[in-house]
Amino acid sequence: MYQPLIALLQAGYYAEPHAARYDAATMGMFVLIIVIGVIGFLVQARLQSVFRKYSKVQFPGGLTGAEVAEKMLRDNNIHNVKVTHVSGQLTDHFNPQTMTVNLSDAVYSSTSVAAAAVAAHECGHAVQHAQGYAPLVLRSQLVPVVQFASSAATWVIILGLIILATTQNEVLCWIGVGLIAMSALFSIVTLPVEYNASARALEWLQASRTIQGVQLSQAREALSWAARTYLVAALSAIASVLYYVFLILGRRND
Numbered sequence: 001m002y003q004p005l006i007a008l009l010q011a012g013y014y015a016e017p018h019a020a021r022y023d024a025a026t027m028g029m030f031v032l033i034i035v036i037g038v039i040g041f042l043v044q045a046r047l048q049s050v051f052r053k054y055s056k057v058q059f060p061g062g063l064t065g066a067e068v069a070e071k072m073l074r075d076n077n078i079h080n081v082k083v084t085h086v087s088g089q090l091t092d093h094f095n096p097q098t099m100t101v102n103l104s105d106a107v108y109s110s111t112s113v114a115a116a117a118v119a120a121h122e123c124g125h126a127v128q129h130a131q132g133y134a135p136l137v138l139r140s141q142l143v144p145v146v147q148f149a150s151s152a153a154t155w156v157i158i159l160g161l162i163i164l165a166t167t168q169n170e171v172l173c174w175i176g177v178g179l180i181a182m183s184a185l186f187s188i189v190t191l192p193v194e195y196n197a198s199a200r201a202l203e204w205l206q207a208s209r210t211i212q213g214v215q216l217s218q219a220r221e222a223l224s225w226a227a228r229t230y231l232v233a234a235l236s237a238i239a240s241v242l243y244y245v246f247l248i249l250g251r252r253n254d
């Protein structure tokens, strides 16, 4: 968060009168990023409290997270994915390289509604993988690109802004924006992947009668708060791209 702040302060020193409207837009984006950051904090806090609450709620049938996962994979005719235990908190994930559904301490052996919801969600990703769900495929292809782009972006932008200020050449700035845009694209593609995995999870939990009634609504509530964290992250990434676009436009000397 401090890097945009430094850039913003610098922008003030370089500002020319004709750039004032872009400065206002840049400032607007900066405020928006902070506001989204605060919302993100609140959503994360709500997610944690919802999960804490439903980690104490049991459901009839009493399957553990691992058993829920095994059952959902079997029901979807997936036999090449293993359910394994991974240490840590909220570390649950599906790994397409090792073909494993990794469930964390609080999920693997827990018989709670929250554990069942998380386990089914991760299996939702395994089902997406088995069916070649397009957004998941695209997301996997973007992983190495984004890893490179996000590590290079900050330096390219800083160097780009120095070159812009000294030589009026803005090419490197736009390359930097392109790199940041890759991260934004990744977080946008993540949205259908995550919402769809939760939709598959809830559909299966209901159809298989693993969880019913009030507990099903609780599972839905827990997964929808998890999805909102991805939505906030995507909005923040888009605002970051716009921030740099306006920053560069404002520093143009035309």
Ligand SMILES: [Zn+2]
Residues within 6 Å of the ligand: 121, 122, 125, 193, 194, 197
């Ligand atoms: Zn997920």
